Amino acid sequence: MIQLNNVTKIYPNGAKALVDVNLRISKGEFVFLVGPSGAGKSTLVRLLFREEVPTRGQVTLNGRNLVRMREREVPLLRRTIGVIFQDFKLLPNKTVIENTGFALEVLGVPAKEVQARTRSVLDMVGLSHKTRAFPGELSGGEQQRVCVARAIINNPALLVADEPTGNLDPETAWEIMDLLYNINKRGTTVIMATHAKDIVNQMKKRVIAIEKGRIARDEEKGAYGYEL
Amino acid sequence: MKRKGLTGMSFSSAQYILRETLNSLKRNPWLSVASIVTVMVSLVILGFSAFFLANASNMANMFESQVEIAAFAQTNLSQSEVLALEDRIKSMPQVASVELVTKDQALLEFGQSLGGKKGDLLSDLGGTNPLPDKLTVKANDPQEVAGLAAELTKLPGLETVSYGQGVVDKLLPFTRWLRWLGAVVVGAFTVASLVLISINIKMNVFSRRREIQIMKLVGASNWFIRWPFLVEGLILGWVGGILAALIVGLGYRWLADYVQMTLAFLPMVQNSALFWQVLFGLIFAGMAIGAVGSAFSLRKFLRV
Numbered sequence: 001m002i003q004l005n006n007v008t009k010i011y012p013n014g015a016k017a018l019v020d021v022n023l024r025i026s027k028g029e030f031v032f033l034v035g036p037s038g039a040g041k042s043t044l045v046r047l048l049f050r051e052e053v054p055t056r057g058q059v060t061l062n063g064r065n066l067v068r069m070r071e072r073e074v075p076l077l078r079r080t081i082g083v084i085f086q087d088f089k090l091l092p093n094k095t096v097i098e099n100t101g102f103a104l105e106v107l108g109v110p111a112k113e114v115q116a117r118t119r120s121v122l123d124m125v126g127l128s129h130k131t132r133a134f135p136g137e138l139s140g141g142e143q144q145r146v147c148v149a150r151a152i153i154n155n156p157a158l159l160v161a162d163e164p165t166g167n168l169d170p171e172t173a174w175e176i177m178d179l180l181y182n183i184n185k186r187g188t189t190v191i192m193a194t195h196a197k198d199i200v201n202q203m204k205k206r207v208i209a210i211e212k213g214r215i216a217r218d219e220e221k222g223a224y225g226y227e228l
Numbered sequence: 229m230k231r232k233g234l235t236g237m238s239f240s241s242a243q244y245i246l247r248e249t250l251n252s253l254k255r256n257p258w259l260s261v262a263s264i265v266t267v268m269v270s271l272v273i274l275g276f277s278a279f280f281l282a283n284a285s286n287m288a289n290m291f292e293s294q295v296e297i298a299a300f301a302q303t304n305l306s307q308s309e310v311l312a313l314e315d316r317i318k319s320m321p322q323v324a325s326v327e328l329v330t331k332d333q334a335l336l337e338f339g340q341s342l343g344g345k346k347g348d349l350l351s352d353l354g355g356t357n358p359l360p361d362k363l364t365v366k367a368n369d370p371q372e373v374a375g376l377a378a379e380l381t382k383l384p385g386l387e388t389v390s391y392g393q394g395v396v397d398k399l400l401p402f403t404r405w406l407r408w409l410g411a412v413v414v415g416a417f418t419v420a421s422l423v424l425i426s427i428n429i430k431m432n433v434f435s436r437r438r439e440i441q442i443m444k445l446v447g448a449s450n451w452f453i454r455w456p457f458l459v460e461g462l463i464l465g466w467v468g469g470i471l472a473a474l475i476v477g478l479g480y481r482w483l484a485d486y487v488q489m490t491l492a493f494l495p496m497v498q499n500s501a502l503f504w505q506v507l508f509g510l511i512f513a514g515m516a517i518g519a520v521g522s523a524f525s526l527r528k529f530l531r532v
Contacts, residue, residue, distance in 0.1 A: 049445070078447035089442050093255065106448035108241040150446065 007057035082151030141172030267468025275476035281410030288403035465518020
């Protein structure tokens with residue numbers, strides 16, 4: 001499903017974020033990206049939804065070449081990918097239901113359908129009782145649930161998460177992981193960059209460790225492997 | 229999802245865009261007011277400089293149209309020779325018009341101005357008319373007056389050719405300067421208003437950059453993001469344009485009346501077609517500036 005061939009990313013300031021990375025991820029996999037801060041995890045994640053374009057090499061997603069992709073095709077790509085952020089990226093002046101439905105509204109989905117799908121997805125993440133609340137009135141875990149709901153409302157084939165539990169306490173983090181686990185069970189590929197050692201060790205999923213822009217380790221049912 | 233073409237428009241999208249526009253106007257009422265005032269002030273200045281340009285150019289035209297060449301025929305020419313001379317001058321390419329005042333007419337007018345009766349003056353002068361036939365020549369372009377006068381001097385049958393050399397030589401640089409000044413004023417204020425307005429729109433876009441970023445990340449097309457800003461810019465520009473047109477329209481009317489009463493020798497342009505053109509131009513310019521300015525300021529933020 002995802003393929004990276006000899007991908008190198010050098011930022012304009014000269015920082016080498018990724019060096020000659022080769023990677024293949026199949027449909028339905030659950031993959032942890034681990035490694036020290038600044039190792040290139042976030043850059044790799046950003047390549048997948050084309051927030052960044054590699055300096056050299058090719059990135060393919062579902063047979064589509066993301067490097068040669070034209071600018072106006074990018075929105076179409078992003079509609080097939082759900083993205084979850086460490087800082088949630090919710091709009092403060094929109095309610096829970098508006099924030100979630102946003103992802104459908106920008107695609108021109110009729111209001112009725114937006115309503116129905118938003119309710120069902122908020123039900124799934126356990127927020128059906130707080131649809132009228134604003135993000136500021138929610139706890140961190142609840143905000144992240146809204147973010148997850150927004151990411152999966154389009155039934156994406158791929159869910160990308162950049163440190164989704166980074167701002168949450170361990171218990172709330174596990175609630176989010178349960179959500180991601182269930183989403184993955186239903187066939188969505190999940191790629192998650194994280195520093196959460198306990199989560200990685202207990203989930204026993206594929207672990208890809210990145211150090212200084214290179215893949216240092218790639219194990220099925222792996223462990224976090226870093227002592228902090 | 230099916231594709232909705234380049235602009236990403238459908239009925240629900242149009243609804244969304246309208247709602248977003250209204251929300252944004254409600255959410256930042258002071259930014260909206262600031263934008264309207266900026267557009268208004270810029271357009272008021274622009275409108276008045278347009279009228280200044282029109283008046284400057286009108287005044288220059290008027291001064292220049294008064295420049296004419298007086299050519300006097302030799303007194304021994306017959307009536308038909310004078311008429312032939314007139315035709316010859318008319319056929320010259322630089323000539324706009326020729327007006328012939330025959331010696332008889334001139335004598336008549338002269339006599340009337342002295343208060344005498346017809347024929348009296350002629351007999352007093354001993355039966356001969358000392359006045360020459362006069363040809364008043366106007367050039368197509370006032371700049372060519374000097375050259376034309378020189379050419380006329382060479383024509384056989386013409387005696388004296390004069391065009392008020394001193395006045396023309398001073399007047400022409402002045403009118404040229406007047407037109408330039410008008411154009412420079414309009415140009416400078418156009419640039420200034422564009423800068424002011426684009427700063428304002430950038431603030432608006434900047435205050436919503438987070439929203440734009442999220443829209444990009446969930447796969448909104450660029451046009452879908454652009455539309456609410458365009459509509460908002462259009463509305464703000466339209467309101468600003470109307471206010472500016474009111475101020476400029478009423479202001480110019482008042483100014484024109486005032487000048488007419490106090491400085492009657494200073495002609496103000498009172499062309500109502502031009503008047504409405506400028507006012508509607510202001511409204512249209514407001515809308516265009518608002519919409520184009522929004523789209524332009526967005527470009528940077530759409531590259532996510």
